[in-house]
Amino acid sequence: MTETSTIQTTCPYCGVGCGMDISPKPEKNSRSNKLAGFEVKVIGSEFHPANFGKLCVKGSSAGETVDFDGRMLNPQVNGEVVSWDSALSTVADKFRSVIDEHGSDAVAFYVSGQLLTEDYYVANKLIKGFLGTANIDTNSRLCMASAVVGYKRAFGSDTVPCSYEDLEQAELIVFVGSNAAWAHPIVYQRIAAEKRRRPDMKIVVVDPRKTATCDIADLHLNLKPGTDAVLFNGLLAQLSKSPALNQGYINAHTEGFADAIAKAVERQGTIEKVAEQCELSVEDLSQFYNWVIENDKMVSLYSQGVNQSSSGVDKSNAIINCHLATGRIGKEGMGPFSITGQPNAMGGREVGGLANQLAAHMDFNKPESIDKVARFWKAENMAQENGLKAIDMFNAVADKKIKAIWIMNTNPVVSMPDADAVKKALQDCEMVVVSDCMQNTDTTQVADVLFPALTWGETDGSVTNSDRTISRQRKFMQGPENARADWWIMTQVAHKLGLADKFQYESAADIFREHAALSGFENDGSRDFDISLLENMTDGEYSSMQPFQWPLTADKRHGTKRMFEDNYFFTPSGKAQFIAITPKAPVHPTTKEYPFILNTGRVRDQWHTMTRTAKTAKLMAHTDEPYVMVHPADATDNKLMEGELAKVENELGLVIARVRIDRGQRKGSLFVPIHWTAQYASHGRVDVLVQPVGDPLSGQPESKHSPVKIAPY
Numbered sequence: 060m061t062e063t064s065t066i067q068t069t070c071p072y073c074g075v076g077c078g079m080d081i082s083p084k085p086e087k088n089s090r091s092n093k094l095a096g097f098e099v100k101v102i103g104s105e106f107h108p109a110n111f112g113k114l115c116v117k118g119s120s121a122g123e124t125v126d127f128d129g130r131m132l133n134p135q136v137n138g139e140v141v142s143w144d145s146a147l148s149t150v151a152d153k154f155r156s157v158i159d160e161h162g163s164d165a166v167a168f169y170v171s172g173q174l175l176t177e178d179y180y181v182a183n184k185l186i187k188g189f190l191g192t193a194n195i196d197t198n199s200r201l202c203m204a205s206a207v208v209g210y211k212r213a214f215g216s217d218t219v220p221c222s223y224e225d226l227e228q229a230e231l232i233v234f235v236g237s238n239a240a241w242a243h244p245i246v247y248q249r250i251a252a253e254k255r256r257r258p259d260m261k262i263v264v265v266d267p268r269k270t271a272t273c274d275i276a277d278l279h280l281n282l283k284p285g286t287d288a289v290l291f292n293g294l295l296a297q298l299s300k301s302p303a304l305n306q307g308y309i310n311a312h313t314e315g316f317a318d319a320i321a322k323a324v325e326r327q328g329t330i331e332k333v334a335e336q337c338e339l340s341v342e343d344l345s346q347f348y349n350w351v352i353e354n355d356k357m358v359s360l361y362s363q364g365v366n367q368s369s370s371g372v373d374k375s376n377a378i379i380n381c382h383l384a385t386g387r388i389g390k391e392g393m394g395p396f397s398i399t400g401q402p403n404a405m406g407g408r409e410v411g412g413l414a415n416q417l418a419a420h421m422d423f424n425k426p427e428s429i430d431k432v433a434r435f436w437k438a439e440n441m442a443q444e445n446g447l448k449a450i451d452m453f454n455a456v457a458d459k460k461i462k463a464i465w466i467m468n469t470n471p472v473v474s475m476p477d478a479d480a481v482k483k484a485l486q487d488c489e490m491v492v493v494s495d496c497m498q499n500t501d502t503t504q505v506a507d508v509l510f511p512a513l514t515w516g517e518t519d520g521s522v523t524n525s526d527r528t529i530s531r532q533r534k535f536m537q538g539p540e541n542a543r544a545d546w547w548i549m550t551q552v553a554h555k556l557g558l559a560d561k562f563q564y565e566s567a568a569d570i571f572r573e574h575a576a577l578s579g580f581e582n583d584g585s586r587d588f589d590i591s592l593l594e595n596m597t598d599g600e601y602s603s604m605q606p607f608q609w610p611l612t613a614d615k616r617h618g619t620k621r622m623f624e625d626n627y628f629f630t631p632s633g634k635a636q637f638i639a640i641t642p643k644a645p646v647h648p649t650t651k652e653y654p655f656i657l658n659t660g661r662v663r664d665q666w667h668t669m670t671r672t673a674k675t676a677k678l679m680a681h682t683d684e685p686y687v688m689v690h691p692a693d694a695t696d697n698k699l700m701e702g703e704l705a706k707v708e709n710e711l712g713l714v715i716a717r718v719r720i721d722r723g724q725r726k727g728s729l730f731v732p733i734h735w736t737a738q739y740a741s742h743g744r745v746d747v748l749v750q751p752v753g754d755p756l757s758g759q760p761e762s763k764h765s766p767v768k769i770a771p772y
């Protein structure tokens with residue numbers, strides 16, 4: 060970057076995926092970036108389709124985080140700084156010896172939705188194609204795995220049907236388990252602006268908690284935690300008796316309606332039954348159902364409140380069923396829209412970054428797909444079946460079945476359920492390798508080998524946001540001298556393992572071309588993800604690549620705004636599938652000893668485990684310590700005072716947090732944010748309290764429903 064140039068990149072934070080223009084900041088200001096040599100100014104990219112020039116407070120502060128404070132600067136083995144060659148050999152030798160002695164499934168990678176697609180691609184290829192195991196999972200498992208399985212059950216593919224602009228064309232938006240005002244601020248602001256422009260537009264928020272998103276809501280349904288499937292099964296039952304039912308669409312383009320409706324009517328056939336089960340008023344529920352019946356253009360925008368559940372897949376299918384019953388999909392202003400948390404959760408899925416995927420949206424359930432990927436990679440030791448999902452993977456580390464694990468750009472000692480057990484498992488593991496840009500995280504503390512990684516602004520690649528838009532992240536500054544791109548680190552380990560001819564990458568562009576080629580490899584149209592038109596792009600074309608929505612096809616050479624416009628689905632019959640839903644209660648009910656339900660989530664101005672956002676005083680000013688949100692009646696009953704400390708605990712652990720008394724909190728439930736690490740609050744890691752149970756289909760943990768007790772500290 061020169062003194063005057065502007066570089067377009069993408070925000071490092073949430074799945075909205077806002078475009079940014081970065082330029083040098085010549086004027087003096089309060090933060091000094093001595094090592095990097097200059098400071099940067101960040102503004103929203105006017106032409107990026109996610110944000111059209113806008114940024115939220117996190118994004119607009121990103122320029123204040125590009126110093127080298129706290130960065131990991133050198134490779135280290137057992138606490139000693141070593142050469143790259145030595146660190147790479149240590150890892151390659153250990154992985155080789157573990158595989159030789161105990162088999163391929165004794166090693167694992169745990170990666171991140173923060174990784175760029177190119178990094179993700181190399182990780183997936185190395186472990187699935189050449190180490191012989193699919194033991195690669197990602198922190199995206201904690202974020203959107205249930206939505207993925209929901210889409211696949213309904214559409215035969217992991218396809219987000221909508222575009223952000225559908226939100227501005229809708230007559231009714233139903234936020235389900237989403238505090239978009241804080242977690243996806245620019246999407247929320249786009250909706251809020253449209254609501255100001257068209258006050259008749261209806262907004263409903265389905266959430267046990269009254270969040271900031273309710274500020275624009277016409278109706279807030281503070282349902283009993285865990286009853287979302289009841290609510291949408293009930294909606295399906297009501298739709299079946301209404302003029303909104305689109306029998307023509309159902310007959311022509313779907314299968315399974317009769318079973319789904321029978322189940323819904325049997326269990327949730329009357330509004331009174333649903334109101335009772337969801338603990339809502341009949342009046343509010345009737346209002347919601349009537350608005351759905353009356354407004355054809357409806358988008359359901361759902362997120363972690365749906366996904367982070369032991370029945371998250373069923374919940375997402377209960378929502379999708381209602382869209383299929385009304386034919387509200389594949390058209391302007393409508394569709395079931397899962398919005399992902401991380402900047403590249405979707406890009407990771409495209410290259411197969413989950414333990415139960417292959418690559419390019421192929422799966423292990425078809426032998427011909429395994430063979431196809433193996434032939435494309437010329438793989439010598441191709442994995443043949445699904446690997447372990449996150450919870451099971453760390454259990455296998457604890458059981459010493461996994462003896463070497465490589466963790467990339469994520470902090471599971473803070474973010475995994477039962478986080479103290481994860482910490483102990485890693486402490487006892489034979490080899491823990493961590494690639495990270497920061498030296499001191501809760502997870503680097505338990506590592507044997509550390510690889511210093513380049514981070515946002517220092518390396519090139521691409522990311523995919525929540526509406527399938529692929530955007531470039533571009534390098535605009537030099538990173539620390541001895542840090543390296545993640546794809547480079549993995550490539551060098553591959554070389555040490557004797558795989559140099561299979562990992563001949565000189566740049567991110569080389570990897571992107573291969574990824575694009577695989578997406579089209581023997582793709583007869585049965586796979587949704589296809590960007591193979593880009594497989595021969597030049598370095599210059601990659602460098603200047605503009606945002607587009609996949610798939611790219613001969614007739615949609617600039618991308619595909621909306622999926623399923625042709626009513627073709629990627630199922631064997633080509634028809635969308637209704638899924639009959641029997642709502643299930645969360646795995647762990649409250650008890651006399653642990654009478655409160657712990658709900659976890661984000662605060663507005665922090666990101667994940669705070670490694671970047673904690674550098675910014677402005678962001679810390681919003682919330683500078685962990686808190687527990689309590690309903691006033693619960694505070695009185697438990698002698699809790701506003702602003703004083705409370706201990707929240709269960710059999711797994713203890714969290715100490717500042718009490719905030721809030722009428723928007725549902726009685727009997729508590730909310731504690733996810734961000735705090737031991738570095739910032741000694742007892743602030745809320746995931747030590749989260750039960751390690753997940754949805755049996757998606758493996759996504761139930762992070763919204765752990766029984767706890769609370770008392771003054």
Ligand code: SF4
Pocket residue numbers: 070071072073074075076077110113114115116117118119243244245246
């Ligand atoms: Fe970044 Fe998300 Fe904010 Fe956009 S909404 S600026 S992607 S954090």
